[in-house]
Amino acid sequence: MPSKNMTMVTAKPGKQELFITREFDAPRELVFKAHTDPKLYVQWLGPHGYEMILESFEPVSGGRYRYIHKDKDGNEYGFHGAFHEMSIDSMVQTFEFEGYPGHVSLDCMTLEELPGGRTKATIHSIFQSVADRDGMVQAGMEKGVREGYERLDEILETLVR
Amino acid sequence: MARTSTTHDPFNAVAEPKRRRILETLANDELTVTEIVDSLDWPQPMVSKHLGVLKKVGLVEERRAGRQRIYRVNAERLKPIFDWVTPFEHYWRESFNRLDDVLEELQKKEK
Numbered sequence: 001m002p003s004k005n006m007t008m009v010t011a012k013p014g015k016q017e018l019f020i021t022r023e024f025d026a027p028r029e030l031v032f033k034a035h036t037d038p039k040l041y042v043q044w045l046g047p048h049g050y051e052m053i054l055e056s057f058e059p060v061s062g063g064r065y066r067y068i069h070k071d072k073d074g075n076e077y078g079f080h081g082a083f084h085e086m087s088i089d090s091m092v093q094t095f096e097f098e099g100y101p102g103h104v105s106l107d108c109m110t111l112e113e114l115p116g117g118r119t120k121a122t123i124h125s126i127f128q129s130v131a132d133r134d135g136m137v138q139a140g141m142e143k144g145v146r147e148g149y150e151r152l153d154e155i156l157e158t159l160v161r
Numbered sequence: 162m163a164r165t166s167t168t169h170d171p172f173n174a175v176a177e178p179k180r181r182r183i184l185e186t187l188a189n190d191e192l193t194v195t196e197i198v199d200s201l202d203w204p205q206p207m208v209s210k211h212l213g214v215l216k217k218v219g220l221v222e223e224r225r226a227g228r229q230r231i232y233r234v235n236a237e238r239l240k241p242i243f244d245w246v247t248p249f250e251h252y253w254r255e256s257f258n259r260l261d262d263v264l265e266e267l268q269k270k271e272k
Contacts, residue, residue, distance in 0.1 A: 005261065007254040008178045021178075022257045026264035034263050044259035047252050137249045 011137055016130055018137065020123040028111040028119040032088045035059070035109075050077075061085045065093070095125070103132045171218040171238060179203075180211045184220065184234055191224075191233040 005025065011018040024031050034040045036059040046052040050069040057065050066080035078098035084106075085092040091109040096102075105127045112120040127133035175181055186192065186200050194212065198205045212232060215221035219238045223230050 005257075007250060007257050008181075009250040009253065010178060013173050020253050022253070024257075024261065024264055026268055030264050030267050031260075033267065034260055040263050040267075044263050045256050048255045 009137075011133065014130055016128070016133055017124060017126045018133060020125070022121050023114065024119045024121065025117075026119060027117045028088065028113050031111050031119045031121060032091075035091065036086065059083060059086050061087070097136065100135060103128060103135065105132070105136065171220050174214050174218045174220060177211070177214075179207070180215055183208065183211055183215060184239065187221065187232060187234045191231045193229050193231055197232070 005023045008021045009018060010021075034044065038054055038057045038059075041057065042052045042054050045067070046069045050071050053068040053070060055066040055068060057063075057067070059065070061083060063083045063086065064080070065083065066078065068079075069077045071077075079095065080098065081094035081096055081104070083091075083093045088111065091107075091111075093107050094104050095107050096104045105125050108124045108126075110122050110124075112122070114120055125133075125136075127136065175184065182201060183197060186197055190196075192200070194205065194208060197212070198208050201208065212221060216223060216232075220235055221232050222235050223232055225231075
C-alpha cells in the first residue's frame with residue numbers, strides 16, 4: 001500500500017530545476033542532525049547495495065564534502081561540493097557528480113515543521129542547463145540501479161509484460 | 162507552465178505528483194472513478210480533473226461497461242516516462258527509507 005511518506009521527484013520538461021519532497025515521522029531537529037552528523041549520514045545516503053564512503057565532510061557554512069558510492073564490483077562513483085549555508089533553516093550546497101564533471105548543481109533544502117512532530121523536507125535543485133538536469137535524472141540508469149523499485153516498479157512489472 | 166503543454170505532453174502530465182498517485186493506484190487494477198476516489202480519499206472533482214489530463218495524453222485508457230466507465234493505465238505509453246525518472250527517484254527513495262530507520266533509532270535513544 002502507498003505509504004504516506006512518499007518520495008516525490010518533480011521534474012517538469014524544459015526546466016533547469018527539479019524538486020524532491022519527502023515527509024518524515026520525526027521532528028526537524030533530528031532530520032537536520034541526520035544530515036550533519038557524519039556517523040548518521042553514512043547510514044542512509046546512497047542506493048541500496050552500495051558502500052558509502054564519506055571522504056570529507058564539513059557540514060558548516062563554507063565547508064566541503066566528498067563521498068563515494070562503491071558497488072560490489074568495486075566501481076566508484078564520486079560526488080563533491082561545498083556547503084554554502086548549513087543551518088536548520090536552510091541547507092544550501094553545490095553538487096557535482098564526478099562522472100559528469102563540470103556540471104554543477106545548486107541544492108537548496110528546507111525542513112518544514114508539520115503537526116505531530118513530523119517534518120517535510122524539500123530539495124530544490126537548480127542546474128546549469130536543461131540538458132544537465134536531464135543528464136542527472138538519467139544518470140541512475142547508466143549505473144544500472146534497478147533492484148527494488150517499490151511501487152513504481154510494480155507498475156511496470158504488472159503492465160509491461 | 163502553460164496548461165496547453167500539460168494536456169499534450171505525457172512527460173509534463175506525470176510531472177504532477179497527484180497524477181502519479183493516480184497512475185500508481187491504477188497499476189494493478191482497472192478502476193472506476195469512485196474506486197479511485199475511495200482508494201486515495203481525494204475529492205471526486207480533483208480525481209476527475211487529473212484523470213482527464215491523463216486520458217488526453219494517452220497514459221490512461223477508458224472503457225465502458227454498462228453504465229460505468231472503467232480506467233486503466235496504458236503501459237506502452239507510460240514505460241518510457243518511468244524509465245526516465247525512476248532511477249533518480251529510486252536513489253532518493255532508497256536513501257530516505259533508510260533515513261526513516263536512522264530517525265527512528267534517534268528518537269528511541271532520546272526517550
